[in-house]
Amino acid sequence: MSVKQWKQVITLTVIAIILILLILVIILGIKLAQYKDPVIDEAFASENLQSSYQDLYPDLYVDGAFEFKDVQGKVCYLTFDDGPNVQNTTKILDTLKKNNAKATFFVIYREGADAEALYKRIVNEGHTIAVHTASHNYNQIYSSVAAYLADFEKISSHIEKITGVKPEIFRFPGGSINTYNVAVYHEIIAEMLRRGYTYYDWNVSSGDASASWVSVKNITNNVVSGCSRQNQPIVLMHDGAGHGNTADAVPEIIKQLKTQGFSFEGLDKTIKPFCFGY
Ligand SMILES: [Zn+2]
Missing domain, CATH: 3.20.20.370 (Glycoside hydrolase/deacetylase)
Incomplete structure (x- = not known):
């Protein structure tokens, strides 16, 4: 091949690589946009992060602000x-x-x-x-x-x-x-x-x-x-x-x-x- 032909082959190869990379970036972008955290979705959070038992028996509290005595x-x-x-x-x-x-x-x-x-x-x-x-x-x-x-x-x-x-x-x-x-x-x-x-x-x-x-x-x-x-x-x-x-x-x-x-x-x-x- 002549030098000119070599140049054409290299140019086409570089263009092809850039195109492939571009396509990969676009695919990745689409996937990321579609991704949804399977654990922290709203339904899960409202069901599990709120401990409903904390709301039970509102009188079942005592004063927890005190210091331990130094018993001799x-x-x-x-x-x-x-x-x-x-x-x-x-x-x-x-x-x-x-x-x-x-x-x-x-x-x-x-x-x-x-x-x-x-x-x-x-x-x-x-x-x-x-x-x-x-x-x-x-x-x-x-x-x-x-x-x-x-x-x-x-x-x-x-x-x-x-x-x-x-x-x-x-x-x-x-x-x-x-x-x-x-x-x-x-x-x-x-x-x-x-x-x-x-x-x-x-x-x-x-x-x-x-x-x-x-x-x-x-x-x-x-x-x-x-x-x-x-x-x-x-x-x-x-x-x-x-x-x-x-x-x-x-x-x-x-x-x-x-x-x-x-x-x-x-x-x-x-x-x-x-x-x-x-
Ligand atoms: Zn017992």
Whole structure:
């Protein structure tokens, strides 16, 4: 080929490349113009970014603006879950009264004169009344945030109606992290904190629910040895049906812990909670 022909071939090739690039740019432009984010579209956003459970129960809020107290010395926080129970709660309240000791009761929903009298007695004798759950049905309460709130509202308003006290602290059934709530606990905790509530797990377990029957001696030893390792233990115990041995252990527990130098106080929201990590 002559030089002139070569020049023509190169020119045509360059023009062809420019045309192809131009077409690619136009195609890309059209595709970009047509692209719609598959996730953030309006319908999705309005359905999912607005958490409708946040609008439920507008009275289910407490003042969350407070500071934790700097607790000095040895203070034991005895806590009792799953009451009130006529036999066990009564016996425990009698023991606490005799020892001028205060404690915390994470209660469940009970109707009737006996239960009402016990809710009131807890408050009148200076203990802390706190929310545990209305139903104690794990599958139900941990099925969604809304289901948890419904259960919480039921027991909270029940307590307030009977005692005049609106509970500000609570304990999750099974603790804040358990096999029933793995899928939803982050969201429930976030929502309860947003509403101003404080929750307490425990750093000493009495072991009174570890088997269908645990001896008074074992319950006592578990609590006393567990408390000897900390200055402000939060002790898990149960005063519901079937926990007569716990009620029977409380006098000896208080006696031994007193000799270790402990006083006994009820929890309130200014006491820094012990929470399982999340
Ligand atoms: Zn419980």
